[in-house]
Amino acid sequence: MAITLEMGSNLSPRSVVAYLDRYVVGQDSAKRSVAIALRNRIRRRSLPDELRMEIAPKNILMVGPTGVGKTEIARRLARLVEAPFVKVEATKFTEVGYVGRDVESMIRDLVEVSVQMARKRKLESVQDAAAANAEERVLDALLPGRKKTRASNVSDIMRIFGMMGDSERGKPEEDDEPADAEEAELPPASLHTREKMRDMLRGGKLDVREIEIEVSESQRVGMGFIGGGMEEMGINIGELIGGMMPKKTSRKKMRVDEALRMMQAEESEKLLDMEAISAEALDRAQEEGIVFIDEIDKIASGGTAGKSGPDVSREGVQRDLLPIIEGTTVHTKYGSVNTDHILFIAAGAFHHSKPSDLAPELQGRLPIRVELDALSEADLVRILTEPENSLIKQYVALIGTEDVKLTFTDDAVGAIAGYAAATNAQMENIGARRLHAMMEHLLEDVSFDAGEAGGPSEVTIDGDFVKTKLQTLSEDDDARKYLL
Numbered sequence: 424m425a426i427t428l429e430m431g432s433n434l435s436p437r438s439v440v441a442y443l444d445r446y447v448v449g450q451d452s453a454k455r456s457v458a459i460a461l462r463n464r465i466r467r468r469s470l471p472d473e474l475r476m477e478i479a480p481k482n483i484l485m486v487g488p489t490g491v492g493k494t495e496i497a498r499r500l501a502r503l504v505e506a507p508f509v510k511v512e513a514t515k516f517t518e519v520g521y522v523g524r525d526v527e528s529m530i531r532d533l534v535e536v537s538v539q540m541a542r543k544r545k546l547e548s549v550q551d552a553a554a555a556n557a558e559e560r561v562l563d564a565l566l567p568g569r570k571k572t573r574a575s576n577v578s579d580i581m582r583i584f585g586m587m588g589d590s591e592r593g594k595p596e597e598d599d600e601p602a603d604a605e606e607a608e609l610p611p612a613s614l615h616t617r618e619k620m621r622d623m624l625r626g627g628k629l630d631v632r633e634i635e636i637e638v639s640e641s642q643r644v645g646m647g648f649i650g651g652g653m654e655e656m657g658i659n660i661g662e663l664i665g666g667m668m669p670k671k672t673s674r675k676k677m678r679v680d681e682a683l684r685m686m687q688a689e690e691s692e693k694l695l696d697m698e699a700i701s702a703e704a705l706d707r708a709q710e711e712g713i714v715f716i717d718e719i720d721k722i723a724s725g726g727t728a729g730k731s732g733p734d735v736s737r738e739g740v741q742r743d744l745l746p747i748i749e750g751t752t753v754h755t756k757y758g759s760v761n762t763d764h765i766l767f768i769a770a771g772a773f774h775h776s777k778p779s780d781l782a783p784e785l786q787g788r789l790p791i792r793v794e795l796d797a798l799s800e801a802d803l804v805r806i807l808t809e810p811e812n813s814l815i816k817q818y819v820a821l822i823g824t825e826d827v828k829l830t831f832t833d834d835a836v837g838a839i840a841g842y843a844a845a846t847n848a849q850m851e852n853i854g855a856r857r858l859h860a861m862m863e864h865l866l867e868d869v870s871f872d873a874g875e876a877g878g879p880s881e882v883t884i885d886g887d888f889v890k891t892k893l894q895t896l897s898e899d900d901d902a903r904k905y906l907l
Contacts (some may be wrong), residue, residue, distance in 0.1 A: 439503065444813065447492040447500050448805045453793045458482055458502050460766055460791075461478065464711070479763055480747060481601045482788060485720075485770040486778060486794025490854020493770040497715045505706075506711040507537035513688040513769075514720045516740050525774045526743040529714055534760055537708035541700045549694040550687070557686035558624065561679060564634040565620055576872030600629035630680040638685065701757040712765040716744075748788040756868050798847075798854050803840035806855050815861055824864075825874035827882060834886035842893045865892050 439458035440451070447454070460480060467478050485493045494510060501508030511529045614748050623629050678686070722737040747753070750763035769789055772776075778792065798806070807815050816833055822829040843857040865884070 431457060434462070434465060434504070440498070442503055443496060443499055446810050448494050448802055448809060449798070450487075450492050450496065450795050451533075453485055453487075453493070453496055453795050456791050456793045456896075457496055457768070461500060462796070464766070469864055476763075479750065479793050479807065480766040482767040483769070483791045484786075484789040485768065485779060485793055485795060486771050487770075487799050488774075488852050488854055490852075490856040491795045491798055491856070494715060494717060495714060497768050497770075501713045504711070505540065506753060507533055507540060507708050508713045508714050508715070509533045509536050510715040510717060512717050513740065513744075514721045516743070526747050527753045529716070530708075530747065530760055530762060530765075531755045533702065533712045533714055533765070534708045534755045534757055537704040537712065538701060541704040546691050546693055546702055549691055553687045553690035553694055554683075556690040556693075557683055558621065560636070560686050560690075561624065561682055562620055563616060563638050564682070565624075565629065565632075565679070566617060568907060600686075624679070624683075630678060633676050634679055634682055635674050635676050636682050636686070637672050637674050641688070662853050669901075680862065705760055707759050707762050708765070709762065710764055714765055714767050715768060716769040718771055719769040719781070720776050721772040723771075723773070723776040723778075734736065738782065741785050745782075745784050745788065748785070765801040774841065797852060798844075800840050800844040803855065803858060804836055805842050805902060807836050807858065814858055816907065818862060818866060822869065822873050822882070827873045827878070827880060829869070829885045830881070832883065832885045835884045835889050838886045839893070840887070861893060865889060 436455065438459035439461055440454045443454045444460070460483065464480065470478065476670055486494075487493060498508060498510070500506075509529060509532045511532070516524050516526050516528075517839055538589075620629075722740050724737050746766050747762055750761065751764060753760050767789070776787065807813055815836065819829045819831075839858070843861050846861075847853065847857050865888075869882055869884075
């Protein structure tokens with residue numbers, strides 16, 4: 424179960440590290456740093472307003488090779504407290520004035536994630552009311568004779584510009600009808616019959632019956648971002664004009680159970696207050712948001728003198744990142760977001776550069792620096808077996824869906840880790856990601872044959888099996904380059 428920051432007053436750094444240990448092997452210093460950063464956010468909430476506004480998060484720079492858990496630590500931390508989280512690659516951004524994404528887009532992406540999270544929470548809270556409304560609509564369709572109220576499908580913007588025919592102008596709005604109109608138009612069927620139908624509907628006795636219902640379809644306009652300013656503000660012309668167009672309705676025949684699901688979804692959307700959702704999302708994004716900037720080493724200039732070419736753009740991206748990380752206001756289509764209290768976690772392997780090659784101002788805005796260790800063979804053994812979602816457990820579950828029991832012996836696990844560690848040492852070190860390639864090649868035949876008639880109901884992977892499948896492959900230089 425996720426814990427929000429409001430609920431997390433008892434979430435100590437030690438308990439956060441224990442939670443991260445369930446998913447990431449080793450890397451204790453990085454876990455401690457993010458756990459302290461999270462706890463400081465909880466502590467900050469208890470301070471007076473004037474002091475709380477002065478305390479900014481201590482942003483983190485993670486240094487370590489690929490595949491050792493940098494992204495997973497940040498993602499699991501955000502998931503623990505249901506904080507808005509977005510991962511971006513520093514190489515995707517370009518300096519202002521160049522073609523490409525500007526750095527402010529990471530904040531717009533964070534807000535979009537926050538809005539979707541807030542919307543999902545609100546949708547869950549209105550399901551009971553939406554289900555009741557959907558039930559009434561289905562009963563109306565099941566009981567013929569009830570006069571349908573015709574809602575005007577002409578939007579306000581169309582009325583403002585007079586974009587409707589004479590036949591539409593003379594028709595009253597649905598809201599203009601008397602409040603008791605619905606009761607006056609009840610069908611001849613008695614209330615007793617309606618309640619009896621309701622009991623049958625709730626008992627699933629009417630699920631297979633077909634009814635005809637009216638569904639609404641939003642008009643989509645095939646226009647994207649127009650003009651440079653529109654994309655920076657996150658405004659999509661197609662969405663803007665699509666909201667102004669009248670909604671098109673159509674009648675469809677479907678089963679009662681399908682109609683209930685569709686109508687419940689429609690009623691849920693009607694119950695959402697997007698203004699309140701946007702306000703909540705903006706507040707959570709700027710108070711609890713986490714932005715993970717990967718591959719930051721790729722925009723380090725390397726300290727070369729007389730910079731030109733790509734180095735110019737790299738330094739430009741670093742300069743553009745400075746105000747975002749330090750604190751500025753970014754305008755989005757949902758409103759303005761202040762980045763003062765967003766936690767930024769930057770990460771990079773720094774194989775061909777070092778953290779000191781970053782601009783001094785950027786280094787100062789990432790005051791906490793932690794180094795992650797390369798994975799040893801022992802670490803790879805633990806990664807295969809210990810985490811809650813370990814690779815071994817994943818493959819056992821996948822093959823188990825075919826009614827085949829897959830078992831790994833201890834010597835098989837050690838052999839897989841040994842081949843992965845040796846390949847990492849002889850080629851590019853991609854950390855735990857090497858295990859994915861190893862496991863796929865190891866279990867290719869098992870996965871292909873699982874579920875076949877007459878096939879084995881139990882498969883045991885031992886050391887000899889691993890050696891047969893992986894030794895030749897790991898010793899062949901050409902095969903390793905393209906397959907592992």
